[in-house]
Amino acid sequence: MTLDDVRSLAGAIRSEIAKAIVGQEDMVDMLLTALLAEGHVLLEGPPGTAKTFLAQSFATALGLDFGRIQFTPDLLPGDILGSNLFNFQTSQFTLTRGPIFCDLLLGDEINRTPPKTQAALLEAMQERRVTLDGETHQLPERFMVVATQNPIENQGVYPLPEAQLDRFLFKLLVPYPAEDEEARIVATYGQRSGPQRPADLGVTAVTNAAGLVAASGALGQVTVAEDITRYVVRLIRATRDHAELTVGASPRAAVLLAGAARARAALEGRAYVIPDDVKALAVPVLRHRLTLSPAAEIEGRDMEVLVAELVESTEAPR
Secondary structure (H helix, E strand, O other), rough: HHHHHHHHHHHHHHHHOOOOOOHHHHHHHHHHHHHHHOOOEEEEEEOOOOOHHHHHHHHHHHHEEEEEEEOOOOOOHHHHHEEEEEHHHHHHHEEEEOOOOOOOEEEEOOHHHHHHHHHHHHHHHHHHHEEEEEEEEEEEOEEEEEEEEOOOOOOOOOOHHHHHOOOOEEEEEEOOOHHHHHHHHHHHHHOOOOOOOHHHHHOOOOOOOOHHHHHHHHHHHHHHHHHHHHHHHHHHHHHOOOOOOOOOOOOHHHHHHHHHHHHHHOOOOEEEEHHHHEEEEEEEEHOOOEEEEEEHHHHHOOHEEEEEEHHOOOOOOO
């Protein structure tokens, strides 16, 4: 697959999602970037902003096997991974697969379950496999997690562990729609009755898992020059030396940022990464990986402003 093919495929996916989702073009572009970069996405936004419906429409347009987990305080790791059950007829244990065995997994309200259960996703998100009773089971090659969380409520929720946050390529903040977009939403859905699925609105698959593997493989045609690599490293290292941060970004963040920049270049039909690719992705890649110092929190420092200042102060290649 060529980069032109990747760009055409992305356009077709956007068109299908637009049949169900009004606005949110930036969110769709970031999901496509994460898909090509083989990363996971955390969506944060208030209730009713179509986070779940966006993930469903995304999976439908991609032709992927879609799974969903509604995270609750009483959820157990076995409810996610599955378990080995004894078959009395064969006198053997048989694996009953959990919902994690899919192409695209929606983790709805992921911060409503305790850390022990959240940790069940760690191996899957990093290595695309799960281990049950000492036996390893591979997940699909295109396995991707899209998780959601509500930033408003603080009762009955559990902060995501740093190790899990670091496995998300992007943390995207889903905003309320603009007035014109909200009017279109009301006009489209206000007169419909009952729950709606993307397929009910005409969303159809324009590719499949094999096509997406080929699209991700096309990223090998995108060149990351040495000065761009050094720029990414300088930016990541600057987070570790910042006086207002107690936790900086990891080497994994540098690798993921470079990979996401390649995906963004491919979506724009370029065979090379430019500094603007890195700058455009720095905030969604870093906002959930950094921890403000107590003094910075007292002063009310905004993480996104701080990251933007880091990007501005880090010398970019000319």
